[in-house]
Amino acid sequence: MKWLSGLAVLGLMALLAxxxxxxxxxxxxxxxxxxxxxxxxxxxxxxxxxxxxLWDTLFEILIYAMxxxxxxLGLRFLRWEREVPPLAxxxxxxxxxxxxxxxxxxxxxxVAVSGHLGPGGGFPAGALLGTGLLILAMxxxxxRLSAEIHEPSLEWVExxxxxxxxxxxxxxxxxxxxxxxxxxxxxxxxxxxxxxxxWVVLHRFASSRGEV
Amino acid sequence: MDGLAALALSIALVGVxxxxxxxxxxxIWKLLGLNVAAGGSILFLVALAYRPGARPAIVGLGPGPAAxxxxxxLVLTAIxxxxxxxxxxxxxxxxxxxxxxTQDVHRLEREEEWPQP
Numbered sequence: 356m357k358w359l360s361g362l363a364v365l366g367l368m369a370l371l372a373x374x375x376x377x378x379x380x381x382x383x384x385x386x387x388x389x390x391x392x393x394x395x396x397x398x399x400x401x402x403x404x405x406x407x408x409l410w411d412t413l414f415e416i417l418i419y420a421m422x423x424x425x426x427x428l429g430l431r432f433l434r435w436e437r438e439v440p441p442l443a444x445x446x447x448x449x450x451x452x453x454x455x456x457x458x459x460x461x462x463x464x465x466v467a468v469s470g471h472l473g474p475g476g477g478f479p480a481g482a483l484l485g486t487g488l489l490i491l492a493m494x495x496x497x498x499r500l501s502a503e504i505h506e507p508s509l510e511w512v513e514x515x516x517x518x519x520x521x522x523x524x525x526x527x528x529x530x531x532x533x534x535x536x537x538x539x540x541x542x543x544x545x546x547x548x549x550x551x552x553x554w555v556v557l558h559r560f561a562s563s564r565g566e567v
Numbered sequence: 568m569d570g571l572a573a574l575a576l577s578i579a580l581v582g583v584x585x586x587x588x589x590x591x592x593x594x595i596w597k598l599l600g601l602n603v604a605a606g607g608s609i610l611f612l613v614a615l616a617y618r619p620g621a622r623p624a625i626v627g628l629g630p631g632p633a634a635x636x637x638x639x640x641l642v643l644t645a646i647x648x649x650x651x652x653x654x655x656x657x658x659x660x661x662x663x664x665x666x667x668x669t670q671d672v673h674r675l676e677r678e679e680e681w682p683q684p
Contacts, residue, residue: 357589364585368578371611372571387624387636399624399636404643415644422651429658433665473625478643549647556654563661 395534396471404476405541409528413521416548420517423552426559433563452494459487467546471538480542481549488554497561506558513551520544573614580607594660594670598653605649612638612645 387399394406404412463483470476492500520541527537580603587600616638622628624636664670 397626400639403640422655
C-alpha cells in the first residue's frame with residue numbers, strides 16, 4: 356500500500372510535468388502590463404499580491420500571526436533548566452555582525468520600498484531583516500539581544516503592524532483607492548510583521564531549548 | 568535553468584520528501600521530508616511560470632511575452648506559510664518529546680505507553 360501510494364503521487368507529478376512541458380497545448384497568458392499599471396505598480400507580482408488577490412494576502416498575514424502566537428503560547432511553559440554555556444564570542448564575530456547589520460537593514464528597507472517597481476516586496480524584506488537579527492543573535496547571544504531590542508515592545512509593534520495593514524488594505528480595497536504610496540506602506544508593514552515574527556520564533560526556540 | 572530541468576528537479580524533490588514523510592518513523596525526519604517536498608512544490612510553481620524567451624513580469628523591460636506572474640505570487644504565500652507551520656509543528660514535536668520521551672511514531676501510537684491518569 357505504501358509503495359502504491361508513492362507510485363500514485365509520482366504518476367500524478369509526471370502527468371503535471373507533461374502538461375507543463377509543452378506536449379499539451381497551454382493557455383495564452385493575458386498581458387500582465389495593463390493589470391500592473393492599473394494598480395499603479397510596475398511589478399505585476401506586487402500588483403497581484405497586494406492588489407488583485409489582496410484578501411488572500413491579508414488572511415495569509417493573519418495565519419502567519421496566529422502561528423507565531425501559537426509558537427509563543429506553546430513554548431511558554433518550556434524553559435531550558437540546565438545552564439548552557441553560550442558559544443565562544445570572538446571579537447571578529449561581534450564586529451562582523453555589528454558591521455553587517457546596518458547594510459542588511461538598509462537593503463531590507465530598499466527591497467520593501469521598491470517592491471512595486473521591481474523584484475522585492477515586504478515578505479523578502481522581512482526575511483532579510485529576520486536573517487540580520489539572527490546573525491546578531493549568534494554573535495551577541497539571544498537573551499542579551501532580546502533585552503537590548505526590548506522584545507515585549509517589539510511584539511506590540513508586530514500586533515500594531517498587523518492591525519494597521521488590515522485596516523489600511525481593507526479600507527483602500529473598499530474605497531477603490533490605488534497607487535504607489537499604498538504599495539510602499541503595505542510592503543513596509545509586512546516587512547515589520549515578518550521580521551518580528553521570525554525573531555520571536557527564533558528567540559522562543561532558543562530560550563526553550565538552549566542558547567544559540 | 569531550463570524549465571524542464573527545473574521541473575525534473577522539483578519532481579525529484581517532492582519524491583524524496585514524500586519518501587521521508589511516508590517511510591521514516593522519526594517525527595523530525597517526517598517534518599524535514601515535508602519541508603523538502605514543499606521546496607519541490609515551490610520550485611514546481613516557479614517552473615510553471617517559466618516561458619521560453621519570456622522576460623520578467625515587470626513593466627518597461629522591453630517587448631515580447633512576459634513570464635506568468637500568478638504562480639510567483641502564489642509562491643510568496645507558500646514560503647511564508649511553510650516557515651510558520653514548520654515552526655508550529657516543531658513546537659508540537661517538542662511537547663511530544665517532553666511528555667513521551669520519544670519521536671518514534673510507532674511508539675507514540677501505542678496506547679499502553681501513554682501515561683495513565
